[in-house]
Amino acid sequence: MAGHSTCDVCVIGAGAAGLSVAAGTARLGLRTVLIERARMGGECLNTGCVPSKALLSAAKAAHQRETLRSPGRSELTSSPIDFAGVKDGVQAVIDAIAPHDSAERFEALGVTVIADTAQFVDARTVRAGQRHITARWFVIATGSKAFIPAIPGLDAGKVLTNDSIFQLRERPDHLVIIGAGPIGIEMAVAHRRLGCQVTVIDRASMLVNDEPELVAMLRDRMQQDGITLVEGADLIAVDHRKDGVAVSLDLGGARQTITGSQVFVAAGRAPVVDGLGLEAAGVSYDRKGIAVDRRLRTSQRHIFALGDVIDGPRFTHVAGHQAGVVVRNLAFRLPAKVNYDALPWVTFSDPELSHVGLTQARARKEMDGDVAVQFVRLEKNDRAVAEHRTDGAIKVVTGRGGRILGASILAPAAGEMISLWCLAVQRRMTMKAISDLMLPYPTMGEIAKAAAGQHFEPIIFGARVRKFVRALRWLPI
Numbered sequence: 001m002a003g004h005s006t007c008d009v010c011v012i013g014a015g016a017a018g019l020s021v022a023a024g025t026a027r028l029g030l031r032t033v034l035i036e037r038a039r040m041g042g043e044c045l046n047t048g049c050v051p052s053k054a055l056l057s058a059a060k061a062a063h064q065r066e067t068l069r070s071p072g073r074s075e076l077t078s079s080p081i082d083f084a085g086v087k088d089g090v091q092a093v094i095d096a097i098a099p100h101d102s103a104e105r106f107e108a109l110g111v112t113v114i115a116d117t118a119q120f121v122d123a124r125t126v127r128a129g130q131r132h133i134t135a136r137w138f139v140i141a142t143g144s145k146a147f148i149p150a151i152p153g154l155d156a157g158k159v160l161t162n163d164s165i166f167q168l169r170e171r172p173d174h175l176v177i178i179g180a181g182p183i184g185i186e187m188a189v190a191h192r193r194l195g196c197q198v199t200v201i202d203r204a205s206m207l208v209n210d211e212p213e214l215v216a217m218l219r220d221r222m223q224q225d226g227i228t229l230v231e232g233a234d235l236i237a238v239d240h241r242k243d244g245v246a247v248s249l250d251l252g253g254a255r256q257t258i259t260g261s262q263v264f265v266a267a268g269r270a271p272v273v274d275g276l277g278l279e280a281a282g283v284s285y286d287r288k289g290i291a292v293d294r295r296l297r298t299s300q301r302h303i304f305a306l307g308d309v310i311d312g313p314r315f316t317h318v319a320g321h322q323a324g325v326v327v328r329n330l331a332f333r334l335p336a337k338v339n340y341d342a343l344p345w346v347t348f349s350d351p352e353l354s355h356v357g358l359t360q361a362r363a364r365k366e367m368d369g370d371v372a373v374q375f376v377r378l379e380k381n382d383r384a385v386a387e388h389r390t391d392g393a394i395k396v397v398t399g400r401g402g403r404i405l406g407a408s409i410l411a412p413a414a415g416e417m418i419s420l421w422c423l424a425v426q427r428r429m430t431m432k433a434i435s436d437l438m439l440p441y442p443t444m445g446e447i448a449k450a451a452a453g454q455h456f457e458p459i460i461f462g463a464r465v466r467k468f469v470r471a472l473r474w475l476p477i
């Protein structure tokens with residue numbers, strides 16, 4: 001449709017970030033235009049969180065079916081798996097959630113949705129197909145794409161990324177994964193549990209942002225499950241052959257070749273900025289993303305940017321937090337700012353690994369060493385023992401006065417268990433608040449109380465308190 005339209009807010013990109021902003025501004029009565037060139041819902045719904053979690057759910061179910069026969073066993077599934085059927089199930093999950101992100105739903109909220117590619121013509125105008133849109137404010141939420149390292153043979157067209165892996169109908173014999181970040185680890189666990197051979201290669205070490213002790217426990221678990229992890233390896237080349245791929249590595253000076261059936265690249269993300277006309281709009285960016293301040297304003301104050309297209313933590317819940325900041329800034333003119341102090345994340349491996357707040361290493365730096373740590377293994381938790389799921393632990397980092405600075409959990413449902421600690425970190429609670437809680441028995445969540453108990457043990461059962469209690473014996477009843 002040709003023509004020119006004017007609105008209050010023009011949002012580019014209908015992923016988690018753009019949708020959240022558009023829903024907020026339209027419901028607040030601002031005339032909102034949303035431009036999306038591909039699928040509504042963006043990465044999270046179509047090629048990210050949703051398909052990956054649906055695939056992991058199928059993979060964990062397949063594994064559980066086997067272990068039910070022999071509790072405590074950890075071998076992988078021996079029954080045949082209908083891989084194409086699993087993929088149909090993944091698509092059914094996407095289809096079930098899609099209406100929530102659909103153009104119809106957003107039109108009903110009062111948003112004008114345009115299915116086209118947006119490009120800035122100047123700082124006040126965006127072109128989408130034949131249409132020109134001028135707006136009071138613009139919001140760039142164009143997301144990210146898989147970063148493909150410049151390695152000979154690692155060509156975007158020949159390797160799998162999150163855009164293509166969920167489309168596979170045939171089970172890969174041997175999936176070679178480049179990158180042991182959350183994407184690589186989740187896909188390694190899912191594919192291994194669906195019966196594939198899996199090798200993960202990383203130039204550094206796996207899940208570098210998480211607590212090393214918990215990562216070490218997860219690494220052991222994955223290796224016991226038969227996943228090969230090659231860390232500290234420099235990729236030299238990828239050779240595509242008729243019968244698969246050969247990946248050459250430099251491992252501490254020694255050359256090694258790993259052969260597999262397919263390569264999946266999960267080596268980080270690159271912002272989607274090409275063709276957006278950012279130069280014409282005067283919006284600054286670099287290879288990490290669009291530059292923004294803490295109010296998410298770009299170098300042009302009336303143009304905001306959020307989500308994966310900016311540098312920073314790249315999660316759907318972060319996009320949601322950022323959307324709230326953008327809406328408060330432009331609709332209410334409040335100087336709201338992003339705050340990542342209580343940022344949580346979860347890697348949905350099996351067991352899951354979750355985290356919020358500061359790690360021990362960061363807390364030591366930021367708190368000048370005034371830090372205590374409680375580490376409790378799941379072996380001490382009755383529910384974990386009853387379910388033969390004792391692989392895991394909690395690690396809580398506290399500062400002065402027992403203030404909770406951060407927590408990490410490795411457990412089957414660590415993603416659910418971290419919520420309590422999100423509240424504790426955000427509300428600046430101390431270990432006393434956790435110790436005062438009554439938590440239901442037997443749950444894995446009770447490990448929180450065990451950590452708090454361990455924190456207070458030296459004080460409560462120390463010599464001074466014992467002496468005091470002994471003295472009290474002589475008081476009349």
Ligand SMILES: Cc1cc2nc3c(=O)[nH]c(=O)nc-3n(C[C@H](O)[C@H](O)[C@H](O)COP(=O)(O)OP(=O)(O)OC[C@H]3O[C@@H](n4cnc5c(N)ncnc54)[C@H](O)[C@@H]3O)c2cc1C
Nearest residue numbers: 013015016017037042043048118142143307308314315316
């Ligand atoms: C495999 C995988 C698993 C993940 N799992 C999780 C998870 O479990 N939990 C979690 O919190 N996060 C997860 N993430 C991260 C999460 O998916 C992203 O942080 C989130 O989707 C980013 O949202 P966004 O709106 O910024 O970008 P996107 O969802 O990428 O949306 C951007 C949209 O902009 C559109 N667009 C781009 N350029 C233009 C243009 N010029 N004109 C019009 N439209 C345009 C694109 O088509 C796209 O739809 C995962 C990511 C991957 C890859």
Ligand SMILES: NC(=O)c1ccc[n+]([C@@H]2O[C@H](COP(=O)([O-])OP(=O)(O)OC[C@H]3O[C@@H](n4cnc5c(N)ncnc54)[C@H](O)[C@@H]3O)[C@@H](O)[C@H]2O)c1
Nearest residue numbers: 149179180181182183184202203204266267268314346347
């Ligand atoms: N459960 C979740 O919340 C979830 C799941 C998946 C993705 N995500 C989001 O997506 C983002 C991207 O995930 P990711 O795993 O692709 O990126 P990442 O940046 O977290 O990890 C990439 C890994 O690839 C390695 N790497 C990079 N270049 C390499 C090379 N040339 N050779 C070998 N290894 C190389 C890095 O050392 C790193 O360990 C995450 O940071 C996260 O924000 C979240």
